[in-house]
Amino acid sequence: MVRTHTWVWNPNGFMETGNPFEAVDELGDKPLGWVPFFPLGTTHPEFAAAHGLPFAATRGGAETLYPEYMIKIQEMLKEETAKKETATPKTTSTTPNK
Secondary structure, eight states, rough: OOOOOOOOOOTTOOOOOOOOOOOSSSSSSSOOTTOOOOOTOOOOHHHHHHTTOGGGGGGOGGGGGSTTTHHHHHHHHHHHHHHHHHHHHOOOOOOOOO
């Protein structure tokens, strides 16, 4: 469903008092009183993976507000790539080249 409104400046227009907002049932398939939640300890690394960031950088916090945190993100990325390189052993060919 698409709802559209055309807004036009009308300084002399009459607006009825009351609630200008429309109530909509957004969770129609859920029972009354249902609240979305995630159990404690649940992590969601999807955003970090989708944007190529370290998961720790997407957790937020006061430190992440400052531009200097970009340097720390770059360091975390270097550490992650180093861990991946050491975790996956490089295969060497045992067949001699002719």
